[in-house]
Amino acid sequence: MGQKALVWFRRDLRHFDHAALYHALRDCASVFCVFVFDRDILDALPSREDRRVGFIHAALVELDAALRAAGGGLVVRHGRAVDEVPRLAEELGADAVYVNRDYEPQAIARDAAVAKALASAGRALHDFKDQVIFEQDEILTKGGTPYSVFTPYRRAWQAALTPDRLQSYPVGDHLAALCPPPAGAALPTLDAIGFSAGNLSELPMPTGMSGGEALFADFRDRIDRYRALRDFPARKGVSYLSAHLRFGTVSIRQLASYASFQGGQGAETWLSELIWREFYQMVLWHRPEVVDHCYRPVYDALQWDDWAEGFAAWCAGQTGYPLVDAAMRQLNQSGYMHNRLRMIAASFLTKDLGIDWRAGERYFAQQLIDYDLAANNGGWQWAASTGCDAQPWFRIFNPVTQSQKFDPAGAFIRRYVPELAAVPDRDIHAPWTLPPLTQSALGIRIGETYPAPIVDHAEARARTLARFRAVTPADKASAGAS
Known part of the structure; x- marks a missing residue:
């Protein structure tokens, strides 16, 4: 328990039901929370008014405040993540970096490069499943191959679902291990990282953990009508949670758990949409060439x-x-x-x-x-x-x-x-x-x-x-x- 760790946040911008944060807090005496505005991603964007950057920044403001209220806070850097994460581990004296897994090809390559740099300095990268219920090879056909059609995948997914798969990580039980950022550390403004703060300050949906919770609370009141209304764009039928799922300001375990135990046609149909999300994650992980080539x-x-x-x-x-x-x-x-x-x-x-x-x-x-x-x-x-x-x-x-x-x-x-x-x-x-x-x-x-x-x-x-x-x-x- 004497170890220090970094938790590197990426597409998991919340401080509850968070696999990597939970394991770091449980395993280590001191835990720093880190986010990197990765220039390998940002510099490739065609516009300095990208709404996603505004959404991320707003989520980070809320996450930083929540972590500070619990005794921690975010250390935020703007640079290449492959450089900044090993550098931060060195500066903060961390023995290991904890992350939640990402299944995109470029992210896999980035994490491999970070793991290599950490290992060369005697440090470890520990990764965990967090953004999906089932990942990689967990749902396969009886022949041991990936599914190529959704419906049989969905049936196998639902057959494999057990209550333990939906258990939340009790982060709140271990928050005493959080460490505050170094003195003077502050979240950079959007302008400071080269984006137009004025154009990104008014986003068309609520942001951060509170925004995700507000949207989910609203949807819970409507979920029974989801199947009937979801295809009509002029009706308020869908959950509007897609951006929050993308950036992890909501927990997939909590959403899937609610849909699974709620029952009824609306909840069952919505759960099927959450399974579609995992189906495509599975396809990308097994077939990364689909980024540029046809699946068939x-x-x-x-x-x-x-x-x-x-x-x-x-x-x-x-x-x-x-x-x-x-x-x-x-x-x-x-x-x-x-x-x-x-x-x-x-x-x-x-x-x-x-x-x-x-x-x-x-x-x-x-x-x-x-x-x-x-x-x-x-x-x-x-x-x-x-x-x-x-x-x-x-x-x-x-x-x-x-x-x-x-x-x-x-x-x-x-x-x-x-x-x-x-x-x-x-x-x-x-x-x-x-x-x-x-x-x-x-x-x-x-x-x-x-x-x-x-x-x-x-x-x-x-x-x-x-x-x-x-x-x-x-x-x-x-x-x-x-």
């Missing part, structure tokens, strides 16, 4: 269209398809997009515009507050039919019928596409079908005040089918013709 290698041969104007119109929400445009404008304005809309927008880019899923995945990565490599990559490959999906490549969303089904009154469209506010409900999903005189009476002119459709969906669908048939084995291609 045959589709690496797909010939996508190089259409800069089409991609720019999609990014800007100017495709002429109202629900697609509303979805993209929501993303650009808020850094968030409703999950049903993510599927619709991704399907439109890949199957109506014929543009490579990787371009859309990168755009989402730049814009989303809740960007998570595993989930984003998995979702895009699902929509593009290049990934893990029991449904074949000839599933192509019709953007008009999706709009009619999931925003029937056009409420979501009107919020983000105000040009169409006066269009009647029945016409707002395909306003280009309105006669010119009716358009004039409504104060719109398709092609002028709002774009005409950038593509014809039926023609685009035919091109997509031909694109996939060109690289699909004959037996599967013929099945798709039925």
